[in-house]
Amino acid sequence: MQNLKKSVEIIGLTSNEAKLLQERYGKNNIVPEKKENFIVKILEVLREPMFLLLLVAAMIYFVLGEPRDGIVMLIFVVAVITIDVVQEWKTDETLKALRDLSAPQVTVIRDGVETDIVSEDLVPGDFVIISEGVKVPADGYIIKANDLCIDESSLTGEPINVWKDVITNSNDEYLKKNYCYAGTLVTQGSGVIKVDKIGVETEYGKIGKSVSETQEKITPLKKQVAVLVKVCAYIAVFLFMLVVIITYMNLIECNFKDRLIESILSAITLAMAMIPEEFPVILTVVLSMGAWRLAKKNSLVKKLPSVETLGAVSVLCVDKTGTITMNKMKVKDIWTLNTDIEDFNKAMGMACEIDPYDPMEQAMIEYCERNHITKDMLFSGTLVKEYSFTNESKMMGHVWKKHRHIIIAAKGSPERIMALCNLDNKVRKSVSSKMREMSKRGLRVIAVAKMIIENESDIPKNLEGCSLDFLGLVALQDPPRDTVKEDIKNCANAGIKVVMITGDNGMTASAIAKEVGIAGNENIITGEMIDKLSDEELKEKVKGVSIFSRVIPEHKRRIVKAFQDNGEIVAMTGDGVNDAAALKKADIGIAMGKRGSEVSREAADLVLLDDNFSTIVYTVKDGRRIYDNIKKAIGYVFTIHIPIALSSLLAPLLDISSNQLLLLPVHIVLLELIIDPTCSIVFERQPAEDSIMERTPRNSSENILTAKLLFKSIVQGIVLFIASFGIYYIYLMRYNAPVEVARSMAILIIMISNLLLVQVNSSNTEYAYKSFIKLRKDKVIWSVIVITIASIVILFYTPISLILKLAPLTISEVVIALVISIFSIMWYEIIKFIKNR
Template sequence: MTVDAVSQNVPPATVTDPADPAARSDWHALPHEEVAGRLGVTATGLSAGEAQLRLERHGPNALPETPGRHPLLRFLAQFNSALIYFLLAGATAALILGHGVDAGVIIAVVLINALVGFVQEGKAEQALRAIRNMISPHANVLRDSRRISVEARDLVPGDIVLLEAGDRVPADTRLIRARGMLIDEAILTGESVAAAKREEPAPAEAALGDRHSMAFSGTTVAAGQGAGIVVSTGPHTQIGRIGRLIAEVEPLATPLLRQVDAFARRFTWTAIIGALVLFLFAVAARDYGWTDALMAVVALAVGVVPEGLPAVITITLAIGVRRMARRNAVIRRLPAVETLGATSVICSDKTGTLTRNEMTARRLIVPMPAGPAAIEVSGTGYSPEGELSWPRPGAPSEAAQDLLRCGLLCNDAHLHNEAGVWRVEGDPMEGALVSLAVKAGLSPALERGAWARRDEIPFDAAYRFMASLHQGPQGEAVIFVKGAPEEVLALCPAPGEGWNDAIAQAAAEGERVLGFAMKRLAEAPARLGFDDVRQGFVFLGLVGFIDPPRPEAVAAIAECRTAGIGVKMITGDHGATAGAIARQLGLAEEPVVVTGAEVDAASDEDLVGIAARTSVFARTSPENKLRIVRALQSTGAVVAMTGDGVNDAPSLKQADVGIAMGRKGTEAAKQAAEVVLLDDNFASIVAAVKEGRTVYDNIRKMIAWTLPTNGGEVLAVIAAIIVGSIMPMSPAQILWINLILTVTLGLALAFEPTEPGIMDRPPRAAGAALLSRFMLWRVIFVSVLFMLAAFAMFALSMARGQGVEMARTIVVNTIVVMEIFYLFNVRFLHMSSITWRGALGTPAVLLALAAVVAGQFAFTYLPMMQEIFDTRPVAFLDGVMIVGVGVLLMIVLEVEKALLRRLGVFSAEEM
């Protein structure tokens, strides 16, 4: 682009002291002559001295670096939680008993959790850094009548920037010249089709994606060339505003972490108070010595603290990460696994997530004697598989054949089959036209060979059509035109009636529409000029295009409805297009569509109701998305948000779980999200939600299985002190039970498969307690059964004169066997466990069972273990009796489960 060409568009305005560009947001609505005057721009560009003064006044064209906390302080902050204190208390109890292995495991878990938190806490800073890297490093500008290249950070308001295809726009720019200019703004608007740019002002109320007179920082020039006046730099650009939004979003604790933290606080205080009361009672009421009382309290502490629970929760989440990776969902932050399972609303982008991101010609509308007639086209994507359903039996109309040929020849795109996948080289809509021609039986190679192109007029936003000159197989000359329907219709003297209605109907159904025309010439001109395309064309008809919904997304949305999960489309696309796609997806029979402008006009209070009843948000800005997510969260919803562009980063960070697209997603979106989808597919989100529910189920099963063990041990210790009896287990034996069971059977629950009907349940409430009423009942009921069994077996053994050591050995084996049978019961919280599937178990359960049995045989019969734990060998008949207690426990719990379901004591959500 020449300097003279640019200078012609800059008026000899009177240079004024430029106003602060940050104070204006309507540059797109002003004539570029007025913009030049307000910013003091002349045809020669800024002088070097003036540019330096403005750089000092406005600062560099870069996003500000936010100071972070010192790494040591960030690391130490990871230990400031009730859960960590709770774990350290357990480690201290283990050390008091000289059990260094348990203490080491607990401390290792604390350190691992701290390191994970330390690494992940910098997520916002990483997202901001990724956005900073999207600003172009260099820019071509006009200064002192010369074209020069400068560092992008040195750009200032008033600079004249020169843009060409392939350039990244270095700052927000009001265009003063645009020639065939298309800019890919997907990172800001989510639009998959490049936006056409032109010089005239846009309406003041235009959404970001409709500001055709602006080029925004970080976007890419896809075609054409142009120039513009820089109006905003650094933090005042659209991408800078997004950076500020990200920095302002406070990180949210996940539902599981909130539940665990609340549980740990209550549990810790209860344990401390209980231990103190028990100590005083033992000393004052039962005449225990200080040492004996202290050992009893230590036994209580060891029994009450589930040392391995946090480690097994972490492992369960890690297993969920692996399972989700197989479903094309990569988890960047461990707790996001469980948060997905709690999701009650999914806010999804449209293009590429709910749709294929492949334009498809859906129908032709051709002139017939009775008026425009529609020809339906089957098939999806760029694959040329499908057929055309002609309006009536017999040969297609001549106009239809001419339209197909026009779409194929007035076209620069090519289709390629790469390993069975059809890809388009060129414009997506032109690629769809090539696929359409093949479906109709035309060969692109043969047609383009027979109808040689002699010249063309490329598409330009100024006139909104493309024209091409061809010489046919008989030597005839033909001009084909395709473009905006209203522009093409204007070239045709008698197009016929009904076309405006056909265009409106197609637009209402969410289709993008192109018009086609042709003109036969007596002789081909040497060059194709605008005089040749002003009139005299025959209108061939219309083609409606759509980005078709993914079939698997339709099924996934139906599954979401069954699971009680709301789905909302938040897109930068137009309302009519988004609403039509929403109907096809089954979001709602008559989806409510709200635009970004309406969101802007609503107060925060009103937006809560709007967000709840709306299915589609169209033409949304980053601020709109952020407010919508916050409005939904204010109702207690757990919100998952998908996105791929920089414009999505703030709302991805705000959401309870942000989901970025792996294929088309920007690095800023991925850094702000907890989950990255490898296939950009909505169905993968629903599959991940299903896995998340499985993970949470398994965590609940693990807690429901672990706490009664500890509860039974604690009740046994308390009962022994109250009645003044010998303790049925020593502290070391209690630690053995906790250790052998947690690292085997407890871990096996992490591998449990998904229970049938898991997606038929509604989402659990975000504020639900970790222990539901049913879970609390289960912990108390089973703990009491464990205590009674322990005392009964202890008393029976003592009555038979077997001695304290043998009685304690029988009690330990009884508790372990009861835990084995209880595991098979708790594997199915929502159905009977007495089934073939329940009896056979999983490979993980069977391996854990084998490990426990081997461990218990060593504990009971190995001389070295007998010396450490003061155990005795158990006779065969005593062993049979111990197994019988386990069977009896299984029967009692299955009867209890069936009665509770039949009586409806607890809701389905609680169970």
């Protein structure tokens, strides 16, 4: 058998050749990308109840013989539609950018160098490097194989892994041993394929396998928002009918047509004020922009709804290697059993892969080379057989033919390797003692053994059939990341339990856990113990345990389920092929972007682009911030709608004519132009409160609009209503001022209060000035302030005021409005002061 480990020199396509081939064959897509229609977007916006009401109001103005008011309404309709479409376009662009970031990548050899490209840019003739955990991106011939095993069940339906080879004698023309197929999964080893077919020409494409995304499920948060909008709509319909009846009865001296139209106009004004059409906008904008901000911090959100779940995480299950530690292994100690050190090092190196991707094997090869044992020395000869590593066996080996001798070099778990060696009890105790001593120092301990045989016919079929000579132990260290201790402390303060799940032995895991400050590091559950526990028993056990050692992926899934059965919201990290089940089971699956397999990234909700524990903590913190900001925005919408709705409801009850209403439909649209960007863009930019990681995780079943938040919004809204409607009523009825002046005073109070409300409601504990200081350099916030002030000047002090039935105010009237606005909003700062005391 030829030595498949020998490197094959590959130059690959040039960039120009690849470009020409893509023009000829197109993209490597099975399902073409759907293009959004701009006209359809506008029509979807026009279907919203708010816009239907606006159009009805405009038509009524035309019927009343007031075309100027009708035209103004239509202008405002266009303005609001433009804002909504632009916001939706920006959101779509953000989501598209996130999809591009999460698009599957492949490593190809072009211009003689390895290059990462997007999978859809593959062309026939490309040389693609595949390894464990990768989905094969196209059909192609295998030109290099290294323990290459592929799961082809997606094509055959048979759950049998197929070992691949460069040379094959197979007569099966459909599934050839030297051929890979798009959509199949590399379960072990690595290799290089030469792309033969792409896109719909692949076997995967021919049989019509759909790779389009599944339809997004409606999340609990979306359901809550939908219910809120529906309830408000029902209330609006009821009040609409009530106002029609009341207004119609009040206009008894008018003719039927005028009474009916005036009644409907008053009712439309109220209905527009009652419908909180901003809620869906808030949800979409805040979640998508939040996901984009996370992506810039190396945390890629693959499933947008998971952003809302982040703030509720109460248990964080993390792998030790590469997440808590740096994933940079280094040989720290060697201990041999009556064996020459050089002989030990050679056996250790020969048990490794030639081109290892495992950090431990890389460290072992590096150690050999530092001790003058080169790769050429280690891997000279012929590779006869390989005993591949599995989660069950926890060991591996290579059979080499060298100088007429056949050497079996093996390494793996000390317990498993010792079971294959003929050692007396005294030696076993000595090895076990040394292993424990190394493990207590936080070192990863691997046993090395070998066996020499004379004839190829005597090679055992598997490693378990070997009778090995025990050579010694190699201890490796993967030091903790610099910031991980502080990060774990922050998690503890936030009420998040950090759980370490590792394939390492318990003592090593416990030593690392103690070093980084994981609570309960003395309590350990092993994989063998899990196997003996029922689901109910495991559910009780996990309550007091933070370390799980010697686990396999199936154990991880059971651990996650046990925590969930206890009512916890679980985030779980994973990087391997077999971690996919646990990642899907977890409330938040977190895959490693650097060392993680494509399958784990596909199964996950989040992908860490830097494999850093600090990024997980930041992601949870920002998840809390995002959820907080959604709540604040929804509370703000209720607050600002209350004075608008009550003004529209109270006027008919007080027998105020439609011409003297505080708010006409055009004024409500005007206020919507301010409310829409404020509730979505401004609140989305609010930074996290200082105490956000000192709270316990929120209850996942908590409603977004809690009784406490609703009560606060109602009180704030009523106070603002009293301030705005009160000044309007006093000016109109007591001072006999023109309705335009009274209306202008009230609207000015609402507009100024809107600016103050954002700052006051940015936190329930921190004072408004702190919020302003945090965002003092934010251009968007300043833009909102400047635009609001400019709008006030334009609306009240230009000819537009006549069109909008407003009037310019004197300096004293502006000061009065400013003072009233401050008192109507800033009183909540006193409540904060009392709470903080």
